[in-house]
Structure formats: C-alpha cells, structure tokens
Amino acid sequence: MAIDWGDYRCNGFHDELFVVPGEPRAAARHLVDYLGSLSAAELAERRLAAELAIKVMGITFTVYSEGRNVDRSWPFDIIPRTLAKTEWLKTEAGLQQRVRALNHFIQDIYGKQRIIKDGIFPAELLSESANFRKQCVGMKPRGGIWAHICGSDLVRDVDGTLYVLEDNLRVPSGVSYMVENRQVTKRVFPELFEAGAIMPVDDYPAQLYDMLASMSPRLGDTPTIALLTPGIYNSAYFEHSWLAQQMGIELVEGPDLFVDSDDCVYMRTVYGPKRVDVIYRRVDDLFLDPEVFHPESMLGVPGLMRAWLAGKVALVNAPGAGVADDKVVYAFVPKMIRYYLDEDAILPNVPSYLCMNADDRSYVLDHLDELVVKPANESGGYGMLIGPRATKREREKFRKLIMADPRNYMAQPTLSLSTAPTMTDGGGIEPRHLDLRPFILSRSDSVYVTTGGLTRVAMTKGSLVVNSSQGGGAKDTWIVDLEAA
Structure with a gap:
C-alpha cells in the first residue's frame, strides 16, 4: 500500500513537511507526492539501501558506554526535512549577523572589555566563566576572528518561529554527517535531484579549506594545514579523518608536532621537519599545550600557545573562543548584536532565565516542573533537566545544584519542538521532534x-533529545x- 498522508497526524506541533494532514508545505510538495507514489515494499527497499550505503561508506560515530568505546553505524532516516529558500535566506542573514557579533565580543573580552565597562555585560559573569582563558588576554588573531567555525542549533516552536537554541564555538562537530547524509540520500532517491531545485551542500570542504588557508601567517605561499585530532578513540574521529581526506590536508596527533626555538610549529615527516601554518584543532583548550594548561596532557603540543601568541601559527578555532560558548552568556547575544553592530537581532533567542539573578532564580525554583534547566558548559544533551x-x-x-552554584545554571520554557515524518522500526511513518545545526565559517x-x-x-516517540549519543x-x-x- 502507498503512504496515505491523510492518516499522518502532526499532533498539534508545527510539522516541517505538512501544514495540516494531507496538505504539504510548498517546499515539501514534490517530495511528499513522490513518497506517496511508493509502496510500503519500495520504501522498505530504499531504507535498506540507505543502511547498506552507510555501512559501505563507513559512516560511524562512537558512543562511550560502561567504560568502552563502541562504534556504531550512523542512525539515518530516509525522509528529508525541507525548507524554502526564501525562509533560509533570512536564517542565513541572521546567523551571519550573530557570528559577527560573537567574534566582536570575544575580541573585546580579551581586549579592552568595553562591553563590561559600558554595563552591557556583567563582570561577575566573566570572572566565573569556565572557558575564559587569561592566557589569551591581549591577543588579536588574524582579522579579529576567534570563532572561525560555529555550529548554531536552531529549533522551531509550535507557532512556527525559528529560534537559536545555543551556539557551539569551541570544537563544533557534525558537519561531515551533513554532507554524508546528502550522499546517502542521492543514492536512495537519485530521481528527486534531477530537477535541480534542491540546493547543494557538497562545497563545504572547499569553503573550509579556503577559510583555513586565509588564516595562514605566511601569505603568498601555499600553506601547510593540519587537522589535530585526539586520536582514534575520540567520538568524532570519523569526522576528523573525513575532513582531512576531503580537504587534502594532514591528519595529525599531538606527538606528530613540535615547537622549535623559533616559536614555529613543525610536523615530523619521513623527509624531516615541515613547518605548519594552520592547525584546525579538534582538541579542547585545556589539552592543547601542557606547558600552559594540563601538564599531563598527551593530546596537545608543548609550546603551541607560545607559537600562536607569537603569530607563527593560526589555531582554528582560537583558544579562548569558548568564553562565548556558554549557555548563560548566550542570553546576552541579542544585546551584543545591538552593542557591536547597532542592529536588532534577526533570529531570536529562546526566552531564558538566569539563575544568577535572584528574581529569575526564584521563578525557576518555583517552576522546575515546567522548565528545561541547563548547566552553562555541558554539551551533547548531558547534565540538563527536562x-x-x-x-x-x-x-x-x-x-540543590542551582542553590549551590546559581551562576552555572539557566532555564528555558519547554518548547514544543517541530516535527517531521520519520520511518519507524515497524516500517510506519510517524512525527518525530528535530532541530537543525547549520555551520558558519x-x-x-x-x-x-x-x-x-x-x-x-x-x-x-515523544522524546526531545536529538543527540546521537542518546x-x-x-x-x-x-x-x-x-x-x-
């Protein structure tokens, strides 16, 4: 039997493909009509083809469970999520605006701190920040760019409003899966791409390479670029190796690099040392350089911060960029946009309550059964209360956690996240909640x-947790x- 979209129920949520049951949104009409022409057996065949493609292509992610690292095939649903280009252009402009303001903020925080002196951003918020790096004070990276790569999470509420839920500025991950999702979909539904109405995503590795090359301290020469990975046991190692291969750059671990007396970074090769100009680092700040941060770290490179501060190597993202990757700092981004750009925010934040403020804290404690409570610096959906x-x-x-450390917690209303049709294990199609992480260079x-x-x-079914690890x-x-x- 073909899909009867009239039986699909959005259950009161905003659905990304349907206005009401049986009535697809304009951007989804061609997709919905095509899927409706397939039998249940044909859909099952396409789903199996996707699963086989994922195994053949080796698309995996790592789950840390009971002290073990378990590699699993990437969990993928074959029914795409659609958005109209007209809506996306506004979203794109809002993300560009947001990341410009965030880079201004990070540069200001490590420089003159005007935003604090002018009373826009609380000084106590910075003094208790887990990701403020005093070693970065006075530094100005090339072009004033600290967060070269940002992954901002977007969610849509029941009224259709698209909100920014958070900004990921330290070592944002997931972009390889964005590109590989498209490759798998092309294998499963090649006929849907013939019309050319679906905009491409496969230029990301080229865009990323050009951005990395532009940060080289030795302009005019072809730069040597390396991706620094913690190693094969890291949960994002698939992405690290995939990106290095796609860009044609070196994939290195800490012991592959060293800093010489000239404060330059070199890579060990069979032909002798080779200077490295740009490092796309996928190692957290505190493990980057045992001379400056954790002295026992085996993941970083002794002297790396010294080389960066001397301007001899570019680090992407810059150390210290995580000062803005804080769910409490997030609440001030609309004010940053107004302060640095003299503009109103194009994309709204989710309304937020900061537990460091007495009135907000009192409200949160009285409404814990209604709110989502998040710690300032956790990721992956961990450590929060729904x-x-x-x-x-x-x-x-x-x-008790909030009362003990109010600065570390913020709360937001429990949004009715939008849904999209998703194939279930039984072969049926039901709505499932989702979010969206675009990447900004x-x-x-x-x-x-x-x-x-x-x-x-x-x-x-019914879950609001979208993280693959959960x-x-x-x-x-x-x-x-x-x-x-």
Whole structure:
C-alpha cells in the first residue's frame, strides 16, 4: 500500500513537511507526492539501501558506554526535512549577523572589555566563566576572528518561529554527517535531484579549506594545514579523518608536532621537519599545550600557545573562543548584536532565565516542573533537566545544584519542538521532534553559511533529545528553490 498522508497526524506541533494532514508545505510538495507514489515494499527497499550505503561508506560515530568505546553505524532516516529558500535566506542573514557579533565580543573580552565597562555585560559573569582563558588576554588573531567555525542549533516552536537554541564555538562537530547524509540520500532517491531545485551542500570542504588557508601567517605561499585530532578513540574521529581526506590536508596527533626555538610549529615527516601554518584543532583548550594548561596532557603540543601568541601559527578555532560558548552568556547575544553592530537581532533567542539573578532564580525554583534547566558548559544533551518529564527526586536534585552554584545554571520554557515524518522500526511513518545545526565559517572579509545543516532527530516517540549519543538520528536537509522547481 502507498503512504496515505491523510492518516499522518502532526499532533498539534508545527510539522516541517505538512501544514495540516494531507496538505504539504510548498517546499515539501514534490517530495511528499513522490513518497506517496511508493509502496510500503519500495520504501522498505530504499531504507535498506540507505543502511547498506552507510555501512559501505563507513559512516560511524562512537558512543562511550560502561567504560568502552563502541562504534556504531550512523542512525539515518530516509525522509528529508525541507525548507524554502526564501525562509533560509533570512536564517542565513541572521546567523551571519550573530557570528559577527560573537567574534566582536570575544575580541573585546580579551581586549579592552568595553562591553563590561559600558554595563552591557556583567563582570561577575566573566570572572566565573569556565572557558575564559587569561592566557589569551591581549591577543588579536588574524582579522579579529576567534570563532572561525560555529555550529548554531536552531529549533522551531509550535507557532512556527525559528529560534537559536545555543551556539557551539569551541570544537563544533557534525558537519561531515551533513554532507554524508546528502550522499546517502542521492543514492536512495537519485530521481528527486534531477530537477535541480534542491540546493547543494557538497562545497563545504572547499569553503573550509579556503577559510583555513586565509588564516595562514605566511601569505603568498601555499600553506601547510593540519587537522589535530585526539586520536582514534575520540567520538568524532570519523569526522576528523573525513575532513582531512576531503580537504587534502594532514591528519595529525599531538606527538606528530613540535615547537622549535623559533616559536614555529613543525610536523615530523619521513623527509624531516615541515613547518605548519594552520592547525584546525579538534582538541579542547585545556589539552592543547601542557606547558600552559594540563601538564599531563598527551593530546596537545608543548609550546603551541607560545607559537600562536607569537603569530607563527593560526589555531582554528582560537583558544579562548569558548568564553562565548556558554549557555548563560548566550542570553546576552541579542544585546551584543545591538552593542557591536547597532542592529536588532534577526533570529531570536529562546526566552531564558538566569539563575544568577535572584528574581529569575526564584521563578525557576518555583517552576522546575515546567522548565528545561541547563548547566552553562555541558554539551551533547548531558547534565540538563527536562522538568515536565523529570521525577520529583530529579527536580529536587537540581534545586540543590542551582542553590549551590546559581551562576552555572539557566532555564528555558519547554518548547514544543517541530516535527517531521520519520520511518519507524515497524516500517510506519510517524512525527518525530528535530532541530537543525547549520555551520558558519568566518573569515576577515566574509561569512559563509552552509545551505541548510545537520538535522538531528529524536528517534524515540515523544522524546526531545536529538543527540546521537542518546538515541537520536539524522535526516538530510533540503533547502528548496521553489523558483527553480
């Protein structure tokens, strides 16, 4: 039997493909009509083809479980998520605006701190920041760019409003899966790409390489670029090796590099030392340089900070950029946009309550059963409380955590995240909640935004947790040019 879209129910949520049951949105109409022409057996065949493609292509992610590292095939749903190009152009402009303001903020925080002196940003918020690096004070990277690569998470509420949920500025991950999702979808539904209305995403590695090369301290020469990985046991190692291969750059670990007496970074090769100009580092700040941070770190390179501060090597993202990758600092981004750019924010934040403020804290403690409470610097969906789904014991635990360290917690309303049709294990199609992570590349002269991004899906019915490490999956994201359709 073909899909009967009239039986698909959005259950009161904003659905990315349907306005109401049986009525697809303009950007999804061609996709919905095509899927409706397939039988259940044909859909099952396409799903199996996707699973086989993922295994053949070796697309995996690592889960840390019970002291073990487990590699698993990438969880993928074959029904894409669609957005119209007209809506995306506004989203793109909002993301460009946001990352410009964030780079201004980071440079200011490590420089004159005007935003604090002018009373826009609280000094105590900085003094208790887990990601402020005093070693970076006075530094100005090339072009004033600290967050060269940003992954901002977007969510849509029941009224259709697209919000920025958070900004990831330290070592944002997931972009390889965005590109590989598209490759798998092309294998499964090649006929849907014939019209050319689906905008491409496969230029990201080239855009990333150009951005990295532009940061080289030795302009005019072809730069030597290396991707610094913690190694094969890191959860994002697939992405590290994939990006290095796609860009044709070196994939290195800490012991492969050394800093000489001239404060330059060199790579050990069979032909002798070779100077490295740009390092795309996928190692956290505190493990980058044992001379400056954790002295026992085996992942970094002794002297690396010294080389960076001397301007002899570019580090992407710059150490210290995580000062803006803080869920409490996030609440001030609209004010940053107004302060640094003299503009109103194009994309809104999710309304937020900062537990460091007495009134906000009192409200949060009185409404723990209604709110999502997040620690300032956790990621991957860990360490947070989803109030409406939490037990009384879990809420009481968070009450004590908030009272003990209010600066470390913020809260937001429990949004009714948008949904999209998703194939279930039984072969049926049901709505599942999702988010979207576009990736933004910043250079001194331009800001590039991926055409769409990584759509993450909560594969469990009713769940709001989309992270792959906690049972989430992914979809291909289509930005559809309706004028070209």
